[in-house]
Amino acid sequence: MARRYHRAAAPTPWQHRPVPSFTDRLSDLPFLGLGISTEYGAHDGDGALDLRALQAAAPELAAFLEVGVEVEKGLDAHAAAWVSEGLPATYHFLDVNLDEPEDLDAHWLDRVRSLAAEVKPAWMCGDAGLWHFGPREPAHMLLLPPILTDDAAGELAEGIVALREATGLEVLPENPPGAVYVGDLHLLDFFARVCDRADTGLLLDAAHLAIYQRVAGHDPLAGLDGFPLDRVVEMHVAGGVVREHDGYPFVDDAHGLDVLPDTWAVLDAVAPRAPELRAVVFEAERNPLGGVIDGLRALAQRLDGTPFGAKRAS
Amino acid sequence: MSARALQRVVVRMHHDPALVAAVYADAGAALEALDLTPAERDLLTVPDRRAWGVDPARRDRVFEAVRREYPVTCALAQISVGARGPLLGFFSSPEFHRAVQSRRAITPAFGAWIEGSARAGRFGKKPTAEVARLESATVEVRRAVDVPPGERWVRAPWIRVVDASPGALELYQAVFASLRASSTVPSSLPRVGRGVTRVVVERNAAHEVVLGSVSAPLAGLLRRAEAPVAASLLHDAARELGAEPGDEPTILASLHADRLLVRCP
Numbered sequence: 001m002a003r004r005y006h007r008a009a010a011p012t013p014w015q016h017r018p019v020p021s022f023t024d025r026l027s028d029l030p031f032l033g034l035g036i037s038t039e040y041g042a043h044d045g046d047g048a049l050d051l052r053a054l055q056a057a058a059p060e061l062a063a064f065l066e067v068g069v070e071v072e073k074g075l076d077a078h079a080a081a082w083v084s085e086g087l088p089a090t091y092h093f094l095d096v097n098l099d100e101p102e103d104l105d106a107h108w109l110d111r112v113r114s115l116a117a118e119v120k121p122a123w124m125c126g127d128a129g130l131w132h133f134g135p136r137e138p139a140h141m142l143l144l145p146p147i148l149t150d151d152a153a154g155e156l157a158e159g160i161v162a163l164r165e166a167t168g169l170e171v172l173p174e175n176p177p178g179a180v181y182v183g184d185l186h187l188l189d190f191f192a193r194v195c196d197r198a199d200t201g202l203l204l205d206a207a208h209l210a211i212y213q214r215v216a217g218h219d220p221l222a223g224l225d226g227f228p229l230d231r232v233v234e235m236h237v238a239g240g241v242v243r244e245h246d247g248y249p250f251v252d253d254a255h256g257l258d259v260l261p262d263t264w265a266v267l268d269a270v271a272p273r274a275p276e277l278r279a280v281v282f283e284a285e286r287n288p289l290g291g292v293i294d295g296l297r298a299l300a301q302r303l304d305g306t307p308f309g310a311k312r313a314s
Numbered sequence: 315m316s317a318r319a320l321q322r323v324v325v326r327m328h329h330d331p332a333l334v335a336a337v338y339a340d341a342g343a344a345l346e347a348l349d350l351t352p353a354e355r356d357l358l359t360v361p362d363r364r365a366w367g368v369d370p371a372r373r374d375r376v377f378e379a380v381r382r383e384y385p386v387t388c389a390l391a392q393i394s395v396g397a398r399g400p401l402l403g404f405f406s407s408p409e410f411h412r413a414v415q416s417r418r419a420i421t422p423a424f425g426a427w428i429e430g431s432a433r434a435g436r437f438g439k440k441p442t443a444e445v446a447r448l449e450s451a452t453v454e455v456r457r458a459v460d461v462p463p464g465e466r467w468v469r470a471p472w473i474r475v476v477d478a479s480p481g482a483l484e485l486y487q488a489v490f491a492s493l494r495a496s497s498t499v500p501s502s503l504p505r506v507g508r509g510v511t512r513v514v515v516e517r518n519a520a521h522e523v524v525l526g527s528v529s530a531p532l533a534g535l536l537r538r539a540e541a542p543v544a545a546s547l548l549h550d551a552a553r554e555l556g557a558e559p560g561d562e563p564t565i566l567a568s569l570h571a572d573r574l575l576v577r578c579p
Contacts, residue, residue, distance in 0.1 A: 133417070143327070155419060179365045180366055184357065245364060
């Protein structure tokens with residue numbers, strides 16, 4: 001295969017350093033299988049998932065841990081124990097606005113590199129939205145989706161490339177959840193442009209996509225036909241709850257155990273056509289063990305017969 | 315098209331129902347100060363208006379992060395109005411909207427809003443305003459970044475010199491200690507009087523923020539060093555403020571040892 005080369009930041013302003021294309025870089029990304037997610041303190045609550053117990057009971061269903069990280073908090077004891085054993089992990093950022101160059105400041109990048117050295121993630125990923133407003137401040141946890149316009153896609157792509165070059169890790173943007181989406185592009189068109197301009201893969205969150213389609217008044221699978229599904233490296237599945245505000249029905253991305261039909265529909269449509277899918281996370285970190293195992297089994301069953309399922313079985 | 319400008323308006327609308335109402339009523343008028351085209355403004359009213367309010371706890375969550383840095387101010391303000399709700403009025407204030415639209419931190423913006431509101435007669439009036447000024451300085455020193463070494467002198471980035479009315483420091487310390495010990499505000503509080511005292515707010519080497527009173531000459535000298543200054547000029551300032559000729563190098567060395575002055579380029 002002929003190698004494609006893209007311009008990238010080089011050690012000196014005039015040195016041209018060829019960067020392998022996403023297609024070439026894919027060969028460095030391992031197949032992880034089914035995994036679970038965590039963030040700081042998520043497993044401390046009453047009834048929360050016991051990672052050790054899950055690993056002991058069904059190791060094939062918890063092949064890796066997606067570690068949600070805010071650099072100012074670092075890793076909690078559960079995540080630290082997991083990575084200290086050298087078990088597979090991914091690094092899910094919770095504290096960077098990728099479309100704001102100012103957010104990739106030296107202090108944050110130093111902390112990211114330090115934590116990445118500890119986690120040894122297969123790749124970085126995270127919601128490509130607004131995590132905080134203004135300079136990074138504690139406890140905002142804003143998480144709003146990006147503006148769905150062409151120039152916003154360009155700014156986001158630049159941030160992904162910058163973070164990839166600064167960390168040496170693949171950076172997979174994730175479609176964030178939201179109650180309000182503003183812009184003139186369909187969310188899948190937006191992320192197709194981001195993937196193309198950043199020459200990157202994608203973390204497609206099936207629950208978030210289903211939420212978007214509902215908010216926008218679309219069918220759950222609208223726009224998938226034209227989407228480059230060979231860019232999908234990771235998927236998320238999580239339970240949601242339909243709620244109502246002032247007579248307006250909406251889906252709360254609650255990370256519960258009850259996966260909504262629209263979310264399953266997205267997974268069922270994407271997984272068979274995503275040849276590079278390497279990781280699927282069941283996001284249910286605050287739920288009891290038995291329910292999580294049942295959820296992971298249901299997920300595994302749905303993925304049987306897909307390229308992902310075949311790789312799991314081999 | 316400015317996606318960032320639009321994104322910041324979206325953030326503001328998520329926190330301020332009054333802005334949502336204004337934008338849906340007349341987006342052009344509500345956002346006329348911003349560099350947005352009519353087409354861009356129209357994008358904001360495409361969603362179902364009710365969707366902006368599906369997370370009613372959002373403002374409370376963000377406010378809680380702010381409140382942790384203004385514990386005494388918020389405690390006094392809440393007592394004065396009898397509820398936490400009026401403090402969420404910050405999210406409809408010009409200070410909040412200006413901070414978000416210009417990508418500045420909202421925590422200091424809250425300090426400016428609550429101090430201004432208190433000086434205008436709300437939230438406990440002058441005592442709350444005085445404490446807000448002190449806590450705004452604590453917010454600043456927590457965020458201070460080091461300066462590289464050099465030949466000149468500058469006030470240490472982790473300190474602030476604040477003018478405060480007599481009794482303000484004692485009020486702050488009494489309420490802060492009580493909140494720490496029992497999460498309550500004492501029934502009897504130090505009075506805030508007229509006049510001016512000087513308070514140094516410092517983030518110490520252990521990264522704790524401490525407040526203490528300081529003499530007028532020392533406050534004056536530290537203020538002369540708010541921008542980088544040559545040693546000779548700081549010597550002159552020290553003499554103007556009452557130092558004995560010949561003592562200036564010793565004074566500067568002492569302030570350096572006390573982490574009040576640092577070297578800078």
